[in-house]
Amino acid sequence: MTTNNKSKFAMYWAAACGGCEIATLNIHEKILDFDANFEPVFWPVAMDGKVKDVEALPDQSILLTLFNGGIRNDENEEIAHLLRHKSQILVAFGSCACQGGIPGLANLSSLKSIFEVAYHTVSTDNPQGIHPGSSFNVPEGELHLPTLYPVLKTLDQVVPVDYYMPGCPPESEQIAAVIDLVIGVLQGKAQLPAKGATIGAGASTLCDECPRKRDVKKIEKFVRIQDLKTIDPELCLLEQGIPCNGPATRNGCGAVCPKANAQCIGCYGPAEGVADFGTRLMSALASVVESKDPKEISRILDGIPDPAGQFYRFNLAGSLLRASKSAWKNE
């Protein structure tokens, strides 16, 4: 159905919240440049487009696909395979596709326990203990639901990915910059980075772009943010005792949360060269602790109330751990 020379574009959400789409729409006037160069062929939030239409396209005919969301069920995975076949450039877009994101925290729990909680809450009236399943016979016929996987997977755990674009969601300015880059490539004025690279983000840590000043002061304890009488608007949050994920997190967002007196929660994922976010953060936090005594260090680190959440908040599914044993075994 292409009647012009525009390059084909696709954007899809799997297990996601829609924030990536909103951030993309928030590029404002850049939408016009986008429109001049791309023809969206599949973008459920913004336009018509059916899986069937994508199936009918020749392989590799979509130039650029931004895929957001983790892989939570068989339907997510089928569409990931389909878009991989049809796309020249497949980008894992946003924290969920890159690293699992917040929905990836489900990997700490078994699917069984997720159902046991969801269908037995204090307001749920479920005397027969009904749990929905992937197929069910109603009087008129059989109904089907997608089958949930025991663990959420990142996009590159099911298909090869060309580029990674982190953020929850990626900042609109970064999205605009990536669109500019691809347009530059189309016009022969720019080159794509090496396959496997992270795009739309920096190559160091959040601390490098955070305007807060660091006195390289050591801390004697961690504090919860609500327990601080005042948050110093200029001093490093970590030096105020707030467990900030900045030292392990990739830069590129502009340090928006620390600028608003809120700690970095790590949505841009592991900094360049960091194999495992949690391990890096643990050593970074340990290094600000005012002690050389392992026992004392351990006591101070105990001040972090939820280590699993702190160290793997956005990246559990993409980490070396990936999931808890109970999730794998579905117990």
Next chain:
Amino acid sequence: MKQRISIDPITRLEGHGKIEIFLDEAGDVENCYLLIPELRGFERFCVGRPVEEMALLTNRICGVCPEAHHMAAAKAADAVYHVDPPPAAKKLRELLYSAFYVTDHTTHFYALAGPDFVMGPDAPVAERNILGVIRKVGLEVAGKVLQARKHGHQTIEIIGGRKVHPCTSIPGGLTKGITEEQRQEIEKMGRWAIEFAQFTLKLFKDIVLGNKAYLDLILGDIYTHRTYYIGTVDQNNKVNFYDGKVSVVDPEGNRLCRYEPSEYTQWIAEHVEPWTYLKFPYIKPVGWKGLVDGKDSGIYCATPLSRLNAADGMATPRAQEEYDAFFGTIGSKPVHQRLTTHWARLIELLYAAERWVELATDPEITSDQFHTVPTEKPTEGIGIVEAPRGTLTHHYWTDERGLVTKVNLIVGTTNNYAPISMSVKKAAQSLIKKGTVVTEGLLNRVEMAFRIYDPCFGCATHSLPGQMPLEVRIYDVSGKIVEVLRRD
């Protein structure tokens, strides 16, 4: 011949919604199922997390309305710590929330609902989209719509730290306040929003109320359901989005109760069906009687129309005038004709804009007293706000360290799952008779049934082109496709 009609996927709900219609031997609708295939497990995996993080984690339930989850979570965490944030903190949160409402309702009206009314429900499909709206009402309107969205996001970012997924609410208040310079900027944008809301209401009235055919459609029977209605009200029983008690009225308009957030389990319960992941909430004392309306069925609705029905008025002067005009024109209360929800949404848009300016000009709003340190032992807490798509309830239990031990969430759209299912069924029944499927009609009417509620099943359903392309496949009893109907 027995037939089955699948509407799958429901686009911008792609992967997030599916309709199955079964016909009987005579070719009439036997039953209709709206399936929601999503379950992410927030209620399970938030267990173990520090309660102050819930306002960051639950944002990620929905990237379209993260502000609603952020606020409900913040209020629930305040309640867990038994801490009352200082007035400036509550006002700043509500200010952010008012700007969010302007953005959200604007997007819905112009991109989704607008085309049905501005272009008319029977206009050619090619015209029934946002581009058609722009052609009809003028290009400058598009500029205004973008401006309204931009102003809203700017205000959200100034107070909430980010445009998507705000990060500044913590137990006891906020991490930061605003400066006088920021206040002036916010006030200016709010004043512009009031004018924009008035312009939008005038547009709606000129085009819709000035046209008898549209008026007949609105007041007709096609989406009329006599259900209960709920919505949050302030101490004067006026609509409030951020705080108050939840008012419940029966189909005759009698107030059943005004429940405190802490009392919600006495009034609301959720029914489970084995063929869908989403639960069906209902008014508990009335009970679950299946997908039927009337006073004996506990099914309720939580939408802009519900909020107007469940309240006694609006708390700002211009919105109050519009409220009176709304019920005066229709001539009854509660209003059961669901297509009027679009009108109700615009009255809320005006209220949100007026409230935006009220709060931006409040002398306390630039106070540096924006946080109270919690001192009491954390236990259990409930936070309720009105999300644009319905009453949003967050309920947390924690241990003595403030680590979450249990979570219960009833999110906006979930409230309306039963009424949406009923509207879809009614649309199908009115258009499929004796095996004859009214092609275009079916697709349009099913689509309109959805739009009334602005559903957010996968959490994000806003669509720019303003039309819902659909595909209907009709199978014979052996499962063979006999016809495919498309509307692109």
